[in-house]
Amino acid sequence: MKYDIKGKTALVTGANRGIGLEVLEALLRKEAAKVYAAVRNPASAEGLVEVHGGKVEVIQFDLEHPDTILAAAKAAADVEIVVNNAGVLRTAAPLDKHAIDEFKFELEINTFGLIRMAQAFAPVLAGNGGGAFVQLNSLASMKSFAGFATYCASKAAAYSMTQALRDVLKEQGTHVVSVHPGPIDTQMAASAGLDDMAEPASLVADSIIEALENRTFHAFPGSMAQQIGAAYQSFAESVVEADLMGE
């Protein structure tokens, strides 16, 4: 049976712009009862409250400050769907002098941020019937691109952690989704020099809705992602999603 988004309460990190904004709008189109927009700068999401009224509530948080993640989980105690979308990209190749500093920063936000979000929100989701936890990973989780290799490595680590979360959260009835977009038309893609091949952010939002409704683990939004997802499918089914420990 399909998971019904209608009437659910969701939270989207980085909902003020880019992919996060599209996801928030898509959840509301599916008649989610309320979406918390968890953002660094509340003023950047004020327009959303003007448009959607009480269906959007802004929560200030910053993935660089773990105490704000815990406070967000307290403030959104009724949340049933968490979409951890906020992320950062620095353009560092492995031999660049600043590669390790950039990698540390990306790990802090993209990977440790995911762990902190999961630790803060898992008990809340459990208390609200299980629900769903969606993590924005990337094609870069599967394939490294030398010009922004440190970002790719942080997203590969986040993907690995998402796989573990899938197993751990299954026990409390929380469905985990790992999203792997190709280049998407946002400020992040522009900063990586990918604007030429970027596709609309609505593709990511649609793909997340589909994965939530059908309770699938992997989602591959965009034409490049579809191509890589098709090549990856057999490995995903027989290795990543398989129960190799016989549990």
Ligand SMILES: NC(=O)c1ccc[n+]([C@@H]2O[C@H](COP(=O)([O-])OP(=O)(O)OC[C@H]3O[C@@H](n4cnc5c(N)ncnc54)[C@H](OP(=O)(O)O)[C@@H]3O)[C@@H](O)[C@H]2O)c1
């Ligand atoms: N665009 C792509 O081609 C692409 C492809 C694959 C995966 N992704 C992933 O999709 C997600 C969204 O990407 P996007 O393209 O929409 O990026 P974006 O346009 O650069 O937006 C990034 C979002 O993350 C927020 N953010 C950054 N650092 C934060 C922090 N410390 N605490 C809280 N929020 C923070 C930003 O908030 P501010 O407005 O305050 O800066 C913004 O809302 C990311 O996880 C990204 O890695 C993107």
